[in-house]
Amino acid sequence: MTKKEEDKKAGGSTIALNKRARFDYFIEERFEAGLALEGWEVKSLRAGKVQITEAYVIIKDSEAFLIGAHVTPLNTASTHVHPDPTRTRKLLLNRAELVKLIGAVERKGYTLVPTAMYWSKGRAKLEIGLAKGKKAHDKRAAEKERDWERQKGRLTRTH
16 A cells, blocks of 8 residues: 555645654654644645744643744735744643653653654644654764665666
8 A cells, every 4th residue: 555545544644744854863653643723824734834844842841842843824814813933832642642752851861853744634633753863873874775775776677
C-alpha cells in the first residue's frame, strides 16, 4: 500500500513535513497531538500555508506547547481578527502521554520536535518526535549511507 493510499484510508492527508528533523535528530518515539487553533489558522492549514521546520515543542506547567510554527494568514481573514503567524499554540495530549514526555525531556535529556502536520478525521494533528540530537559525525555517516544506497540503486538498475 502506498503512502497516499494509507493517508486516504486513515482519513488524513499531510499538511506540512519537517524533513530537517530526521537529519538533525535520532527520533526514537512518535506521538500524535491535537492542536488548539483559531478559525483563521484552520483556513490557512487547509490552504497549506504552514511551516514547521523551525518549530519546537516545550513543556510548561504540565502542558505541551508548539513554538515557532509559522501559519501564514490568508488575505481573506476577517478584519476584526488580528492574526499572529507565530503565536504559541497549545498541544492536546492525554495525561499519560504528557507524563511520559515530561519524564523523558526533564530526566533523560530528550528533545521534542514536530515531524509532521496532517489531517485526521477532519482535525489537524501534529506528529511529535521524542528525539536525541545528532552530532556532526552522525550526520556525515547518515549522509554517506544515503549516498551509498542511492549508488547501489543506480548500479542494480543499469544491470
